Amino acid sequence: MNLETILSAVVADAVKTLYGMETEVNQIQxxxxxxxFEGELTVxxxxxxxxxxxxxxxxxxxxxxxxxxxNPVVSKYNVIKGFLxxxxxxxxxxxxxxxxxxDSNFGIKPVTESSELMMIEYSSPxxxxxxxxxxxxxxxxGHSIAEIQKANGWKVVKTNIVNDRGIxxxxxxLAWKLxxxxxxxxxxxxxxxxxxxxxxxxxxKAYKAEIKELMDKGMSEEDAKKSTPLILDAQKMLLAxxxxxxxxxxxxxxxxxxxxxxxxxxxxxxxxxxxKIYYESETYLEGKEKVEEGLASGAFYRREDxxxxxxxxxxGLDEKLLLRADGTSxxxxxxxxxxxxxxxxxxxNKMVYVVGNEQNYHFQVLSILLDKLGFEWGxxxxxxSYGMVELxxxxxxxxxxxxxxxxxxxxxxxxTARETSQELGKLxxxxxxxxxxxxxxxxxxxxxxxxxxxxxxxxxTFNPKESIDFNGNTGPFIQYTHARIKSVLRxxxxxxxxxxxxxxxxxxxxxxxxxxxQLLTEFPTVVNQAGEEFSPALIxxxxxxxxxxxxxxxxxxxxxxxxxxxxxxxxLVLSESIASVIKTGMGLLGxxxxxxx
RNA sequence: GGUCCUGUAGUUCAAUGGAUAGAACAAGUGUUUCCUAAACACUAGAUCCGGGUUCGAUUCCCGGCGGGACUACCA
Numbered sequence: 280m281n282l283e284t285i286l287s288a289v290v291a292d293a294v295k296t297l298y299g300m301e302t303e304v305n306q307i308q309x310x311x312x313x314x315x316f317e318g319e320l321t322v323x324x325x326x327x328x329x330x331x332x333x334x335x336x337x338x339x340x341x342x343x344x345x346x347x348x349x350n351p352v353v354s355k356y357n358v359i360k361g362f363l364x365x366x367x368x369x370x371x372x373x374x375x376x377x378x379x380x381x382d383s384n385f386g387i388k389p390v391t392e393s394s395e396l397m398m399i400e401y402s403s404p405x406x407x408x409x410x411x412x413x414x415x416x417x418x419x420x421g422h423s424i425a426e427i428q429k430a431n432g433w434k435v436v437k438t439n440i441v442n443d444r445g446i447x448x449x450x451x452x453l454a455w456k457l458x459x460x461x462x463x464x465x466x467x468x469x470x471x472x473x474x475x476x477x478x479x480x481x482x483x484k485a486y487k488a489e490i491k492e493l494m495d496k497g498m499s500e501e502d503a504k505k506s507t508p509l510i511l512d513a514q515k516m517l518l519a520x521x522x523x524x525x526x527x528x529x530x531x532x533x534x535x536x537x538x539x540x541x542x543x544x545x546x547x548x549x550x551x552x553x554x555k556i557y558y559e560s561e562t563y564l565e566g567k568e569k570v571e572e573g574l575a576s577g578a579f580y581r582r583e584d585x586x587x588x589x590x591x592x593x594x595g596l597d598e599k600l601l602l603r604a605d606g607t608s609x610x611x612x613x614x615x616x617x618x619x620x621x622x623x624x625x626x627x628n629k630m631v632y633v634v635g636n637e638q639n640y641h642f643q644v645l646s647i648l649l650d651k652l653g654f655e656w657g658x659x660x661x662x663x664s665y666g667m668v669e670l671x672x673x674x675x676x677x678x679x680x681x682x683x684x685x686x687x688x689x690x691x692x693x694x695t696a697r698e699t700s701q702e703l704g705k706l707x708x709x710x711x712x713x714x715x716x717x718x719x720x721x722x723x724x725x726x727x728x729x730x731x732x733x734x735x736x737x738x739x740t741f742n743p744k745e746s747i748d749f750n751g752n753t754g755p756f757i758q759y760t761h762a763r764i765k766s767v768l769r770x771x772x773x774x775x776x777x778x779x780x781x782x783x784x785x786x787x788x789x790x791x792x793x794x795x796x797q798l799l800t801e802f803p804t805v806v807n808q809a810g811e812e813f814s815p816a817l818i819x820x821x822x823x824x825x826x827x828x829x830x831x832x833x834x835x836x837x838x839x840x841x842x843x844x845x846x847x848x849x850x851l852v853l854s855e856s857i858a859s860v861i862k863t864g865m866g867l868l869g870x871x872x873x874x875x876x
Numbered sequence: 877g878g879u880c881c882u883g884u885a886g887u888u889c890a891a892u893g894g895a896u897a898g899a900a901c902a903a904g905u906g907u908u909u910c911c912u913a914a915a916c917a918c919u920a921g922a923u924c925c926g927g928g929u930u931c932g933a934u935u936c937c938c939g940g941c942g943g944g945a946c947u948a949c950c951a
Contacts, residue, residue: 313895323894325931335931361931362895405951445951559951586949595879603949610951639880640946666881667944674944703914721914733889736881738944740888749914751900752889759914767911808892820890823899834907834916876914 282320282367282375282800283309285352290322293345300330311797317357318364319797325361335361372796373784373849379799380856381780386802386863388432396434396626399425399663401633402551405442406538407451408476410545412668412675412683412741413635416730419869420665421633422551423731423815426867431810436625439553440617443535444560449516451475452530453509454482464537470544470686471537485509548689550723550869555624557617565616566608569652570601578651589648599644614645618654630656631813636664636736663813666738668730683743692747693722699749705876720871721755727870728754732819752823754870757861760826760833761872764858767838771851774839778851786849791832795853798825802860806867815868822864829857 287307294300308323324339331338339358346353346365355366379385401421404410410418425435455462455478464471489507494500504510519527546552570587573579579589579601587602601612608616621627632642642662649657667674675682696718700706706714729747733739749755771778801821809817838854841847865872 308892308894310892310894315896321895325894328931360895442951447951584949597879597947600949605949607949609949613951635945636881637945643880664881669944699914703912705912705914729888737889738882742888745887745901748888748901753900753914755914756900759912763912763915770911816890820899823890827899830915831917833911834913837911839911875912 281804282352282371285350286320286322286346286365289346289350289353290342292349293342294327294330297341297345298327298330300327302326312364316359316362316364318355318366319793320365320367322363322365323361324358324363328361339363367793367797369786369788369793370784372793373781373786373788375800376796376849376852376856377781377784379796380852383859385856385860386806387430390429390432390434394432394434395628396436397428397629397631398436398438398621398625398627399428399631399633400438400440401425402439402546402553403442403634404439404542405447406472406475406535407447407479409470409472409541410685412685412688415549415685415688415726416665416668416739417633417635418546418549418551419727419730420663420735420815422549422869423818423867424631424633424663424813426869427806427809427815427818430806430867433629433810436554436627437552438555438557438621440557440559440562443558444520444531444563446513446517447479448531448535449513449520450482450486451479452527452534453513453516454478454485455534456530458485464540470541471539472541472545473684473686474541475534475538482509482513545685545689548686548723550871557620559613559617562617562620563608563613565620566612566614567602567606567616569615569619570608570612573601573648573652589644589651591644591647594647596640596644596647599648601648611641611645611648614641615648615652618645618649618657622654627656629659629661631661631663633663633665636666638662639664661813663735665735668739668741671740671742671744683741688743689723689726692726693719695746696722696725696749696755700876709875717873717876720873721749721758721876724754724758724865724870724872725749726754727868728757728819731815731868732823734816735814754865755876757822757826757865758870758872758876760830761858761861761865762874762876763833764829764854764861765874768851768855768858770839776848776851778848778855781845781849781852783845783849786845788846788849789836791828791835792849792853795825795828795832795857798828799856799860802864809867818864818867822861825857825864826861829854 286309290307291302294302306326308326310321310323312318312321322342324335324342327342328335328338336358339361343356343358343363347356352367352371353365354368357364399421402414402418404414421437425437429435458481459478462474464474467474469477486507486509489509490500490503493503493507516527520531570579574581574587579587581587584604585606586600586604589599589601591597591599599611600609602608634642639662646657646660649660670681672681700718706717709717725747732752747753805817805821809815836850838847838850841850862872
């Protein structure tokens, strides 16, 4: 039982005994005591003053006295205005530290046979160009939220729906066919996804030139866009693809193959992975059947021209197209199809889509449609909607060449980490392999933390010129603290010190030290909250707070030079527990922490 | 027009309805015969505007103003 639960019960008891007032657990507001006051936990007195018919101060005094008399965990109290500040006994903290230290899975709920299954879709790239900064946020959030939900006891299946077909793919293919001269990743030395992306850009340029030409001849822009030779050819190619023409299919497979090889590298570098990948080319025809079912059941209706619609005006939304007049499917139909396939493949209890907030409307509609079609998890599907990553000048625009490429960015971060390490002379005694591992951890840690510490719902600004800091509230700051702790622990082991558990739990410890233990006890709550709110940022902020406090402690207290052996042992146990929570917490963010740096 | 998200120091981010709104970066200053100074300490600086609910509002409600997204027989 945690401290809050214990104290809430006693406070409820106090209020009942003293004032005859029955209280619900949620009426008792326990919060952390602000730093400028003495104590660790604070009871807000205001809700009880009416029943007490006394001033807040007096009420606080009486409740404080009751707690002191009736629970050994409370060692002292003081009242300021309507706030009752409680000091917790040192012994309680030390016993708690022992428990935390001996629990190798502290903060993590086990996944069992009876755990429910959560499927998390993220990444979902197009195969016509490489991944960029926006994808990085998506991937990091998706991976992190999967780790967090696992830590909350969910069975998690990570999935990716690859958008591998459509007109945009044909554009790259066509440009390659026309201007590529048989160029391959091998012949050019270009990463496959970048090579294909290059031809997508080439297409766009040539296409624009054709539009301009037609407009110069007096055609309207709208008409010109529809009638250039290139776009007509691309459409022809799409048709050929749909008709399974071998030549087009062959080229499609080859070029997509290049892209996948490239993506795999990027994913690996980013440290993300998937349990099951779906391809739109395999799912895009799947939704029709479901739509027909919905039509039969009366959930949807057919218009005179043959197109199929869902009327969502009853839900406060518009009417939504599900099948075109010619019977072909649209985006929504595909998502229904994909949902069906997934439902057939896994016993899904909860479905989570990590997709940008520009698709809020789409998922609102999808949720209602899936519900109408009888998917149990339809109504409760989660659109984990995150904000855009913007540059100082505004949105990234591929046409203006302001897209920040994922591979380039990660490489730059690693290089910066290398330079900084060299300047500081941190890695002088390391082997080249060790150096490589560490600068990679630090560079990527910096990038990942930068992105994940922000509330996912909010748009965020990324300034490539100022690049990402390595000081302050950053990944490397946290990694550095971990490395320092590990270094102390290594020395302790060399000295033959024993710190597997506290032998003395009656020590006099400082406020700073008991506060660190208190922070540790909050970790499971934070993990839980991060899961419920789908917010890796909560974990990031928590770890930062912990690390900041630890650094102050590290600065002001010595560990190995402490003369009292029991205190020394305590500080080692404390430090090791903190290192362990740092590692676990950063792991939930998908960030590795080094043993030295 | 409609729907949704959002507005906090110069900048990037925090704050279950609680006490004097926290950090970091940038600026300025200090700390190293001492376990890693990628650290620590100090100085200065902010809730878009107006109402309402409340003992108490950055937080909840209403109305403005500003920013963003969506509102395709594209995906």
